Amino acid sequence: MNRHLFPHSNNIGFAACILGLLLTLFAAGGAEARVRVVTTTEDIAAIAREVGGNFIEAESITRGMQDAHFIEAKPSYMLKVNRADLLIHQGLDLEIGWLPLLVTGARNPQVREGQPGSLDLSSAIVPIEVPTGEVGRHMGDVHPGGNPHYPLDPANGPLMAEAIAKRLGELDPENRAAYDANRQRFANRIAQKIAEWESRLAAFPDPVVVTYHTTWSYFLRRFGIESIGSVEPLPGVPPSPAHLGHLAETMKRRKVKIILQANYFEKRHSELLGRQTGAQVLALPVSVGGAPGAEDYFSLFDLLVDRLAKALSQP
Numbered sequence: 316m317n318r319h320l321f322p323h324s325n326n327i328g329f330a331a332c333i334l335g336l337l338l339t340l341f342a343a344g345g346a347e348a349r350v351r352v353v354t355t356t357e358d359i360a361a362i363a364r365e366v367g368g369n370f371i372e373a374e375s376i377t378r379g380m381q382d383a384h385f386i387e388a389k390p391s392y393m394l395k396v397n398r399a400d401l402l403i404h405q406g407l408d409l410e411i412g413w414l415p416l417l418v419t420g421a422r423n424p425q426v427r428e429g430q431p432g433s434l435d436l437s438s439a440i441v442p443i444e445v446p447t448g449e450v451g452r453h454m455g456d457v458h459p460g461g462n463p464h465y466p467l468d469p470a471n472g473p474l475m476a477e478a479i480a481k482r483l484g485e486l487d488p489e490n491r492a493a494y495d496a497n498r499q500r501f502a503n504r505i506a507q508k509i510a511e512w513e514s515r516l517a518a519f520p521d522p523v524v525v526t527y528h529t530t531w532s533y534f535l536r537r538f539g540i541e542s543i544g545s546v547e548p549l550p551g552v553p554p555s556p557a558h559l560g561h562l563a564e565t566m567k568r569r570k571v572k573i574i575l576q577a578n579y580f581e582k583r584h585s586e587l588l589g590r591q592t593g594a595q596v597l598a599l600p601v602s603v604g605g606a607p608g609a610e611d612y613f614s615l616f617d618l619l620v621d622r623l624a625k626a627l628s629q630p
């Protein structure tokens with residue numbers, strides 16, 4: 316207690332009371348003032364934190380070790396969406412099985428599609444693997460708008476950050492300059508890191524891998540790695556023995572040393588293929604929070620590039 320402000324002992328009780336009241340007001344004011352951001356994936360939450368700094372609180376519905384295609388629409392998630400000022404999702408139908416249920420159940424008109432509190436980040440990037448012609452079930456669990464796993468190209472990070480900064484600036488104009496400065500700093504750092512990651516992987520000429528699912532497409536394209544086939548014959552469809560046999564042949568011919576898969580998929584088929592061909596199964600995180608050491612957007616790629624470089628350098 317400051318004796319100069321409150322010199323008389325009989326005032327101390329009163330002062331403590333006022334202080335308590337002020338703290339309550341500040342705490343409430345502080346919490347109120349922060350923009351509450353709810354995201355569908357930890358990648359988006361990580362980028363939102365880079366952009367929003369202390370002016371926001373960001374929380375993801377899915378964890379990084381979960382397959383965001385398939386989660387249960389739990390009431391606790393609806394509560395999060397109910398309290399959100401801004402709901403950011405990855406789009407391209409990644410969350411189609413559960414997000415519409417959450418938004419309906421949340422009873423928060425602000426975050427309904429088309430409202431300022433709803434942001435589909437896929438509008439900020441250029442999707443790949445957009446199917447041409449008619450999309451049907453015979454193509455597997457294919458996404459009509461293109462491959463939704465775009466945060467795995469680190470060059471998409473700044474585009475995502477830009478869209479988030481713009482929307483935060485609209486919802487919270489007072490801090491617009493800060494959001495923009497943070498976004499710029501994030502973009503600069505990513506550009507620097509991409510050069511570093513690219514030069515590390517450039518040590519391996521013409522790397523080839525086999526993947527499990529189309530999770531890796533953006534990542535492989537960024538770093539010039541060729542995938543000569545996937546364990547799933549079609550997205551979301553488990554392999555037949557004939558498919559695996561055929562893939563094993565191709566792998567031996569092309570001397571493929573790596574089978575790359577998200578760590579949340581079952582490893583049974585990849586391990587069988589590995590035993591048949593001598594290739595190594597690399598089960599890696601595909602999102603921030605997907606493994607220890609992948610705590611933010613930068614360390615996720617540090618980890619991926621490091622593990623891949625180590626596997627490629629094996630004789």
Ligand SMILES: [Zn+2]
Pocket residue numbers: 384463464528529530550
């Ligand atoms: Zn997918």
